[in-house]
Each structure stands twice: as C-alpha cells, then as structure tokens.
Amino acid sequence: MSAVESFTVPTGVGEFPPELICRPLGFVALTGLDVIYNAVHKAIWESFSANRRPDRVPLSFKILDGDHEYPKCRSKRSSYEWYIPKGITKTGWMNKHLNLIPAVVVVFFDLDWDETQWKEKQMECASRVEVVRHSLQGRGTKVAVVLIQKNSPLPPGEDMVAAERAAALCSACDLSAKSLFVLPHSDHLFGYTIRLENAFYELAQGYYHMEARKVKAHKEFLNKTTHQLLFVRHAFKIAFFNELKQDTNTALKQYKVAYAYVSELRAHDTNMLEIKSISGFINYKICKLSFHHNAPLDAISQFRKHVDFYKNKTGCSELAFEHSAWMCKQFQIFGDLFDEAIRAGLNAIQTQHPGFYYQQAAYHAVNRKHLCRGLCHSATVMPDPNPLEDADKLEYYGQRPWRQGHQSIDPPDPAKEKDGIQALQYKELQVDHSWIIIPLLSSAVAQFKKYKSARMKRYLMVQMGEEYYHAKDYNKALTLLDRVTWDYRVERWCALLTSILNMSLRCAYLVASVRHYVTISLELIGRFAHISSEEKTHVQMNLIRVISNNPPEPVTGCPSEYVELAKQLWKDKLSPENSNIFTVEMQNIVPFVECKARFSTSKCTADTPLQLQVYLRASCQFPIRFSKLCVLLNNHAYNDYCTLVDGHTVGGDGEASYSSCHGDLYLTPGQIKMYAFEFVAEPVDVGKKIEITSIALSLGNEDNCCAILRWVGAGGDSASLTNVQEQVQMKRGPPKPNEYDWSNITLDPSISIIPRCSNLDIQLDHNPPSLMNEFYYAKVIITNNEDLEIQNLCMQIGLKEGQENTLEQSTQVFLDEATIGIPGPSRIKNVELTGNRILGVRTMYDIQVNVTQNKLSMPVICTCYQEKSVSVQTVLPYDLSIKMASLKFDVVEHVHSDEPFLLLTDIKCTSPWPITIENSQLLLSDEVKSVDETLQSQLISVSLKQNECASECYCLVAPVHHQHTTVPIGHYSVQWKRTNCEEEGLPTVETTLALPSITVETIPLFIETKIPSHGRVRDSLHVTYTIYNKTQMVQEVEAGMEPSEAFMFSGHKQVCFRILPVSQQVLMYNFYPLVPGHVKLPRLHINMPRYPGVADDLGGRMLPTHIFIKPQGKELHESASG
C-alpha cells in the first residue's frame, strides 16, 4: 500500500475513496533517521520499508522529521447536548488515521552504552522525545526510542553499565522501560528489525484499542433524536479502529452496527446521496470482511439485502441517473470483491459468480445512459457560477457541494438547488456511457466464459456489439456480432439471429463494407430470418443495387448524421476502379438460395459420360438472376465442363468459350431448377473417385461487383448441415410429375470411375485336382470378343493375391512359351501342401472407343481389365507305407544284427487320375546293406488307378554295429507322373521319402536253418541247423528235438555242446514226413544256461515252424498200366 499524502474526495457518484478500499494498516512514524546522508540509517529504513511481504506484521511505516507537526488535536467536547452534526462521515477522517496520525512515533537515536559524553547525549535524546510529545499533545500516540548502537549488546544482566544507563535514560525521557529499544547495526539487522516491528505492532494495537474505546465512550452522551448521524459515525469509527488494530471480527461486528444505523436514518431527497454513499462504503467493508473470513454466503446475502433495500430509493427524480450510477458501482465493486476472493481460493459455481454482478452493473450503466438521455437534454450549459466548484473539497462524503453540511429536508435555496441539478445534468451529458458499459460487459464475458455459460457469454457479446454500435464504433460492432451469429444460427434461434443480423446490416451499411453487407443481406432474405416480406423485399432490392454497382438505400434506424458519411463511402467503394469480388462461404450462413448437387450414379464406367446435376432453389421475395454457376471437382481438368454462364449477363448473343455453357440462371422463388452437366472421365482417373469439392454461384458482374457464393462439397448450408428437421421429408403424398421434391434430392458428392467392361474371354483348361509336387498343367485361352482392335495386351498369371503366405511360398509358376496372343501353356508347381489355392489370370489392354458427350462423338482410349480365377485343390498323389518284416513276413519292430530282414513298400494311389511310376529307388544308408548284390526297382512303369496298390520288397541286413542301436535305413524315392498327360514334355516328379530308422538288437545266438522248400511224404528230408555264437565268450548250449507225430527223424534227440566265440555248431537231421500238407515241423529247443529263456524264444522266432509236404505221387506208368 502506498501512503496517500494529498487526497481528493472522489467526485463521481458512488465512487469509492482509495483509503476505503485499501487494507487499513497501523501507522508508525519513524523519526530521527537521516536516510540521505547516513548509510546506516538508510539500511535501517530499507529493512523496514522495502519488500514488505504478506507475512510481515501489518503496519505502514513513514519517515518523518523529529519536529514534524502532527494534526492538532481538537479539544474534546464534554457534552453533545447542543451539537448538531452536519454530516455522517468526514472525508478526511480515514486518511487522517491512515497517513497522518501515527499510532507509534519512534525516535531513533545514535547512542552506545559506553558513550563518553553520556550526559550530553542523554539530554539530547530527552529533548527530542519532548519535541515529539509536544507535537502530539492530547493524543494517545505511543512514543518509543530506539538506540542505534555500534556494538552488539551483552546478554541482559551482565552489562551493569547498560542497565544503569538505560534506567537513567528512561527516567530522563519519561519513558517506560518497555518503550526503549536497542538496535545494533550488525549483520543481523533484518532479524532485529523484525523484532522491533513486532514490538511496534503491539504498541500500535494498544493505541488503536484505546482510540476505539475513546469513541465508544462518547456514546452515552448521544440521544436518538438529534444525533442519529453520530451513531453511524461512531460505529464506523470504532470499526475502522478495530480494523487498524487487525481485529477484523470486532470490526465486522461494528460495521454491521453502523450499517443498521444508516438504514434507520430518515432519508429524503437532500440527504439520499449521502446515505447511499455511506451505506455503500459500509456495505463494501462488510462484504470484504465476510469474504476475508471465508463466509462468502454472508457477503452475498448482505449485498443482496443492501441492493434490495436501496433499489427503489432513487432520490431526486431529476438526478435518477445518479442512482443508476450508484447501483452500477455497487454491483461492480462487489463483483471485484468476489473475483478477488476467488483468486484467493474461493470456489464459485455456474449460477453464482462475479459475472452476474458485472452483468448487473452493466445493466445499470445502460439504465444510466437511458436516464441521462431522458433527463439531461435540456442541460446544455454549465450554470454560472459553477455550483460544483467545490466538488472535490467536500467536508462530508456524499453531500452536495452547493449546500454542504445542510441536513434539513428542504433545500435551503431552491434557485441554487436548480442550478446544482442542472450542473450535474450537464456534467452527466459529458460522460461517454458506452465506455463504462463495454468494460463491464467485457469483465462479465470473461467470467461467464470461465463458468461454462457459453450462451450467456454470447448474449453479453451481442450487448457489447450493440454498445459499440451506440458508441459509433461500427467496425468493432460488426466483428463482435459476426463472431456470435454462428452459434445462434446453429441453434436455430431465428428471432435472435434476425435481430443481430439487422444490427449488423446497419453497421455494414454505415462502414460501407460491401462484403459484409452482401453476406448479411443474403441471410436476411433467407429462410431463417424472421422479418416481414416488405423488409425482405427492401433488403433484396438493396442487395441487387449493390451487386449492380449502385449504392444501396440507407438501412432504417441508422443515425442520420452518419448516413451522409456512409453514402459517400459507398460511392467510393462502388466506383468503377474498385472491383469488389469476394467469396461468401455458404456453410457459415443460411442464405436465401439453396444448392444441392449430385452425380446421377455412384459408379460409372470409363466409356460413359458422367452425369452431374445441380439443383438450385431460391426463397427470396422476387426472382433473382445469377451470373455464373461452377462446379469444382477434385480434378480441376473437368471444371471447364461444369461451368454455366447466364446468357443474359454475358454479351447477350453468346460468344463464349464453351458452346454448352449458356443457360438460364434466373431463379423464381420457391421453384427448383436443375442444371445438368456431362463429361467423360480421363484415363488417369479410372479407378479413382471424382468428388465435388465445391460449388460456386456468382451473383453480380465479375467486372466490378460480384459475390461468389461458395458451397463446400455438394451443397448444404449452415442450417441444412446441422438441422435434422430439414432432412426430414415434410411433404405428404406422392410428388407431382415434372416437379422436384427438394427434400428427396440427396447429396451425392462423389462418383467412382471403374474401368470399361472387358469383352475378352479367358478360359482356363486344366484337370483338377492338382497333385502334390506335380507340375500342374493349365492352358489359358484368351478370346477377343471386342468389335474393335485391342492394343497393348498383357497377361498375368499366378496365385491371386491375399492368400496364405505359405501358399505363395510353396507355389511356383513357370511359363512354357512367352508369346502373348497365342495361347501358351503354363505350369504351376506346388510343393508339399495340400488344400485350396486360387489361381488368377488377369489381362489388361487398351481400346479406343467413341463416346458421345454432349451429342458429340469423341474417341477415348480405355484400359480394360479382365480377370478369371479358379480354385484348384491339391491332393496327395499316393499314399506310401513302409513296413519292416522278418524273413517269415512277420512285421517286426526291430531287427537283429546280421540277420536279414525285409523292407516292404506299399504305394497306394489316391489320385483320381491314374499315375505311372517310372522308377523307384532305394538309397540305403551306410548302416544297412542289401542282401542282393544289386537293387533293382520292381515298379518300373507300373501304372496305378485310384485305390490300386503297388508294393516292393527288399531284403536287407543290418551288420553288427556297436555304437547305435537305432540306425537309419536311408531314403526311398519314387519317380512318377500322370499316366495320360497330354503334354509329353512334362518332367516326371521325383518324390523322396526318408525311411524310418530301425532298432537293431544284438543277439548271442543265431540259428541258420537249411531246409528244402518242400518235402514229400515218406521221402527223407535233409535239414541242417547251424548255430552261431555271436558273443565273445564260449557259450554252452543245450539243444533238444521235440518229437512230432508227423515226422520221424534221425539225429540228436537231445545234446549239450559248447560253441567257441565267433564259431558255429552244426546239427544235422533227417526228417521223414509221414503226412502231407502244411505240416508242423518238429521243434528244436535251444537253451542256454547262461541266458535262461532267451535262447528258446530266439529260436522260436528264427526257426521255421512249418513245411509243405507233398503227398507221394503215383507212378505215371502204374496209372497207365492200371
């Protein structure tokens, strides 16, 4: 807070003096500091005054001279009996206590305890204190002495000299020990300052407390009849002292008391302003303190009460504008208080925030303006002498300068009163009210924006615009109004929109803005404007005038003195040297002409012309002629085809750049006109979309004044884009023929250009399903069914895109002959994958066709595509099974080392087509050997039909192998192809299969049996069993032959022998078959004591069990003789 030295009484009605608005701080005067020449003093002063943060004690400091003259204290009257107060509160009183009469006067004095000339110094100090005391005679102001010392003080009680001299100084200065301070100017100056400050604060609080009590003491002398004003004054003073004391609770209570007293005062025209001023001040204090105490509801309700109470207390009717000014100020200052509280952390809500108060203030300001207009027109001169001369030297707040201190009901001098009123009215006339209203509205706008009230904000902006209009700032008004119309339009508050547009039209006329004038006119004639048809006619006439380069007639309601100015402006604007061509975006307004455009189809082949239709409908009062219609497409090349110039505006007889572009753009209200355009798509656009980017309709001559109405896309303005209602068909019954139903016209802003249909025929000759791994043969036959020659034919064949990745990886396409034109075969190899795959054949060629466009035939080169795709299933050609068997054809899981075994392959044809096996091959691994010398395929050139089988059998042996028990056999490969393949050149397919591994067991014994393939009854049969010892040890073997009924035999019936390592033992038998047939052989039991049970089992597997015995044949000759 800056101290206000010289102050003036605010002259405006309801103005708040700064000493009321500021926060009252206790006033402390510092004397004896020489801040100009003494650096130490300067540092001390700065530590008190500079950078006072809010956490410092609430005091205001001021440097005064030691011999400063304080305001004289008037002698207090002992009785109020004959005292008639002349007003409520004196204008100087608050300032006096804030800035002139200190609560504490501090005398700074340089004096150390060890000062040599102590006596003299003490005397000097005492005299200084005396001077101050003298000046403050009669006041309760506290005096304190601060000794500025060079040395740091010793702890209390240690420095005997100091204590003694301090006591002496106190008594010399007549000072209490508590008012003497020591300030060593050491490094810790700031810390000492804070401590001193706190001490001063305590003293100041004491002072203000005493002052408040002094005022209170007067109360008992007052009586209710004559001293009503004093009740208010005293309560106000007590409250103010308490505020200075920083006791805000008591202050608030006292202000409320004061407010109650003010309300009780008898109000009449002469003192109304004074009462309102004071009650406004007190109300301000109450609200401020309530907000300060975090009781916003109290503040709001107090303010409401205040406003409601004084709302109708206008006072002097000739000065009614003063009341509005006062109300305006009340609302404004409360808004400020509220806003301040919010900034200090209060939360406001949408329905209760400062914006409302600013808005109301603005409303009262507007009211004031109107009252001023009504009341002040006669006050053209300031009366002489000026009754308001003393307006800034009032003794009491809110009094009339020409009759200060007057408190009776009737004014003392009616003539003077009249002059005074006239002077006030004259002064009011000088005020530019708009500049009071606009900032208030602007504050309100900011608040409503903050509290999510967009519509209220817009309303206030409209009001601001109106106010700018009244303030003759038409450009600003126009921009402001322009910013809000959009929302009203979108929300379809037509009445509001119309009123704003009317206002804007006036502004546009007055500033002669052709562009705005035309835009607003377009909308005012439109279907959203709620104005009479006469007005619409008027607007349209003026619009046509502007478009044909003539100044419009003045808009009704414009201030006449500005009309002349505007006429000149229009003349300049529309002079032939100025060309006024501008674009008006239709999606931003609701114009009187509607537009819809559509392509007739959503798709179109490249060889047919595109059909584009534009529908226009006007809703103005009388017919209107446009000059040009353009449809702009995303490919600018077509724009020339879609331009239509009105035949009447260009040259008349029509020599224009395009033969087909003359038409009639004369629109009759309510009728729909259709304009059709036709053009052929360019080859580059085939496969793309052609879109309407915008439609431009020109109004006026392009040479001088022309408005280009531009619709983005295929038409639709601000209303039809956002309005559901306009999309709904409102007509009932079927539409009449030859008449367009506007709501049924859809917007089709785009068309896809697809290639011309191909007449090429593609045939794919092939025999599905394809077999896995084969070269699949397919023949493509392309037949040209076109009437015309085709060029640049090319063909692609392959898998169709978008199939599984694995399919693409496992398919290869080969072409036999690369000549296009002659059908060429192509093979497809598919690898190791069954399932569906889609083959595609795609051809592409150019053809030149003739297209009729606007009745003209013209050649167009079209690129055509033809595609054919087939789905080919792939199946396995055959099923191959591998079996391992013992020599007895028993299927075995594992084989014995050195013992021959059989490998059986079994090929079962699963293909629906017969296949021929050209060859098969067994590729043995190193661990397995063939028993035969050479391996010869048994399947060469074997043909198989579906479900037929072909088998092969190989005899193999696995030599003794010590490392592995499981050994791989090797690979088996089959070379095959389709049996009846048309194409001889197709290679055979070789399919190789890894054979399974076999488990090789090492056995201790191996028995080889030599036995004839068959025997004959009663014919001896020679059988040899050779038993090999495969181990590295001597083996003991027990062998026994089981007797059999079918045989007699000779040889060992039972024998025991030993076989040396890697050696053998031969057992020889002669069998004598007794019965024919498939006879069971006598069984040889082998037993090895070392491996009990194993040998017999082995023998069982290795030894043949049966033999075929033929019956004894009859002698041929016997039969012949018999």
Next chain:
Amino acid sequence: MAVCVSVIAKENYPLYIKTIPTENELKFHYTVHTCLDVVEEKVSSVSKSVNDLRELYLGLLYPTEDYKVYGYVTNTKVKFVIVVETSNTLLRDNEIRSMFRKLHNAYTDMLCNPFYTPGETIKSRSFDKLVLQMMVSEVQS
C-alpha cells in the same frame, strides 16, 4: 403469473415461446436462451450420478435481478422454461412444479396430434390456450 413460457427442443432450438409483455419479447428470448447453459450443466451433472431416476424439475436456474427462471427437462430432453417476476412472491416452488406438470401434460397432448411432426414449431391452439391461462389465471388467484 408467469411472464414467459417456452418449450425448447432437444437440440436446443425454440419450439414455442410466449411472453406477456410482448414489446420486450427479444429480451425474454435471450433470457430463455441463456438459461440453457444452466439446464445443460444440471442435466449432465445429474445424469452422471444417477441415470435411472432423474427429477424432471430442475428448480430455479438463474437468479436475475428482475426475473426468476425455472427449468424442467422431460425424459426426451425437451426443455420447459418458465420465467416469473422476482417481485412475485406468491409463487412458491410447489406452484411452479404444478405449472410445469400442467405444461408437460399439455405438451404430451399436443404431441399426440397425428398432424404434428415432432420438432416443428408448436402452433396448437389448445396448447396456446393453456399457456395463456397459466400466465393470466395465476394473476387472479
């Protein structure tokens, strides 16, 4: 004693506005329009917390110096706004509520007319009559 009765469509455009002092009609249009800010705020804040049972009556919307503005939102988001003079202390919350109920019933009846397309400006004579009655009859009571 309502001075202005209005019906606002779901999309916030006016379906019907009737004011008694017709000379200042535009101001009432603005008043009704601006109160939609509060209506929107109230409806959105309520529907967030409880979505099934919403009280249709919104109560006092704007405290203005001269008028009190009350709001009511149907389940189809059609808004009714009634403006009452602040000086009129006879009308309590309950009376306002019953006025809204009457208005809602009249609106429903009007909507049942097969020749009325929802969303059109209301031109029904019987609706008009009821609204006028609401604005006048309360004066006498």
